[in-house]
Amino acid sequence: METPAAPPATPPAESSGPMGYVLAVVVALLLLAILPSMIAQEKGRSMKTWYAYSFLAFPVALIHSFFLKAREEQEKCSKCKKPISVLALECPHCGARMVFDI
Numbered sequence: 001m002e003t004p005a006a007p008p009a010t011p012p013a014e015s016s017g018p019m020g021y022v023l024a025v026v027v028a029l030l031l032l033a034i035l036p037s038m039i040a041q042e043k044g045r046s047m048k049t050w051y052a053y054s055f056l057a058f059p060v061a062l063i064h065s066f067f068l069k070a071r072e073e074q075e076k077c078s079k080c081k082k083p084i085s086v087l088a089l090e091c092p093h094c095g096a097r098m099v100f101d102i
């Protein structure tokens with residue numbers, strides 16, 4: 001009687017070593033980082049900056065984004081106190097550079 005040769009059991013490669021783990025974390029962070037950056041953008045912050053921030057320090061950025069105060073459409077120039085766009089890098093009235101705050 002012939003014993004059928006057991007087919008070599010090849011378990012699915014679930015983990016491809018530490019590199020696979022690192023890659024999974026990076027991909028997860030890339031996706032997760034969208035959330036705080038969208039919250040921050042809704043509150044008038046730079047989405048790109050917040051995306052980088054979220055990617056590097058996701059838990060901090062997430063909590064930070066929840067506590068951000070929404071910026072008004074117009075804010076006052078710190079120098080001449082005239083209303084300017086929150087997106088302006090320089091005051092159109094006096095030319096003062098706006099300090100970018102996260």
Ligand SMILES: [Zn+2]
Nearest residue numbers: 077080091094
């Ligand atoms: Zn000004």
